[in-house]
Amino acid sequence: MPLVEILADMEKAGIKINKTVLKGISAKLDRRVKKLEKEIQKLAGAEFNVNSSVQLREVLFEKLKIPAKDIKKGKTGFSTASPELQKIKGLHPIIGKIEEYRELFKLKTTYLDTLPNLADEKSRIHTTFNQAVTATGRLSSSEPNLQNIPIRTELGQLIRTAFEAENGYKLISADYSQIELHIVAHLSGDVKMITTFLNNEDIHTATAARINKIDPGKVTDKMRRAAKALNFGIIYGMSTFGFAQSAGVKQEEAREFIRKYFENYPQVAQFLDEVKISAREKGYVETELGRRRYIPEINSTNIQLRNQAERMAVNMPIQGLAADIIKLAMIEADKLIREKHPKARMVLQIHDELLFEVPEEAVEKLAKDIKATMESIYKLSAPLAADVKVGDNWGEI
DNA sequence: TCTGTCACG
DNA sequence: ACGTACGTGACAGAC
Structure with a gap:
């Protein structure tokens, strides 16, 4: 069919x-969310809409004067998105409250309050x-x-x-x-990576062991986390900066990790290069089964657009x-x-x-x-x- | 309607 | 040399 x-x-x-379970959780959350809202406003010394990123930005960076160094800027000003709040978490107790409020509010409005209303008679x-x-x-x-x-x-x-x-x-x-x-x-035919899967080994631990040149048994949590970020990075068309961000390391360190990664999986590096070259020649990439994605920006003279196109090209197959x-x-x-x-x-x-x-x-x-x-x-x-x-x-x- | 944010793989 | 990881959909607020 x-x-x-x-x-x-x-x-x-x-x-x-x-529906009963969802509504029950929602009612309980309702009380918690209202309490958190009050606590946040008390810590801010003002009544404001915590759901408004505009108002929250004013409270954090103007009223409370939390240093905004290293905080990303959007079109409208400093961002209050989760990864940015993470950077200033130790500087004020309000941050933790906001994070909890955000999680509960999101789950409540998007799932708990919405899904029960969509159910049919069964x-x-x-x-x-x-x-x-x-x-x-x-x-x-x-x-x-x-x-x-x-x-x-x-x-x-x-x-x-x-x-x-x-x-x-x-x-x-x-x-x-x-x-x-x-x-x-x-797709890359990388022998070491294939072997890892054939042996049913944990790919992130195996990767960590290889780039650190140690026994898999000696891999620490931190090493495995970095290796996991590298493996994901491959799928996403990794940049040095992007990997540094997600792994929580400095850019120089990130560069070194990536170098070691490709040294260990040389055929993966070659595969990624070949995909980009082919995309530039043809203007599209395709899966092994022939599904195509056209990527016109792959030959753009705008570096940003071209870099972005290359990441899309690598990810799609x-x-x-x-x-x-x-x-x-x-x-x-x-x-x-x-x-x-x-x-x-x-x-x-x-x-x-x-x-x-x-x-x-x-x-x-x-x-x-x-x-x-x-x-x-x-x-x-x-x-x-x-x-x-x-x-x-x-x-x- | 756009922007920011955040839920998932 | 440029700003930053791939792909989605939904919600609230701002305009």
Whole structure:
């Protein structure tokens, strides 16, 4: 069946939410948010709208005179975004309060207060999957976006517990492990990176061990974090500055890290160069399956535009192939459940994860089959690996 | 309607 | 030599 029809079925099926849980959390948060607002205003010595970045900027940098050195500027002035607040966190107790307020307010207004109103008579919510929006071939999800349901904070996980399987069913989540780095290994043919995945080693730890020339067992948390930022940097078309920012190191140090990284993964460096050269010649890049992204700015004389174009060019064949692969897996998984377990259904796709709602008696068999399908759908020289988990709700998983 | 911010992969 | 990591969507405030 064509993907577009599968997506229509997923939209129609929807996913069950527990309205009571969401409303309960919201009511509790309401009190906490109001209290935080008062505390912030007291520390500021003024009543103002904490949600207004304009007003907040005045309070922090003019009224309280917190030094704004190193704070990024937007079109309208100093930024109050989270990474900037991080830089001045130790200078005033108001910063911590603002961060907590922001997290709670965001989750409350975007998810807790909105989702219950969108549920149908069966308590299910229905997204729209857009197949022709993104530049890389990914899907997008809107009204509501179910591809950005919180997970990173404790409260976020709690919100996920409100996404449940209906009675007699379980949720199965199947997600690709490090699919984009597997793709980097595959496309570049880098022997060391491929070997790491073939041996089921942790890629970030292995990378840290190599660039520091030590035993994997001797890798510290800090070293692993830096290596992780490097690995991500590859996927994003890393700049020295960008990596320095995310790893929290000085630019000279960043340069050295990057040099060591490419020394260890020389074929990755070569691959990235080749993608850029090809993009300049053709004016487009493409995934291994032939999906194209045109990048006219790749030959711009404006350095900023050209640098940005190069990052897009490097990222697309990686992110795009991951999107191609999971789409193929969706078609195959849909076929599988349709033939063997027509009561089971695929309900969500979140870029590298598929979520299914499955009758209890079919869980064991289907979980195994879905994993096998996802792993065998496309042959990479660093073979795909998928993790499958089962639960009564998404948070538990 | 634009900007800033922040949720996710 | 230039400002800075890829891809999305939703919300609140400012205008």
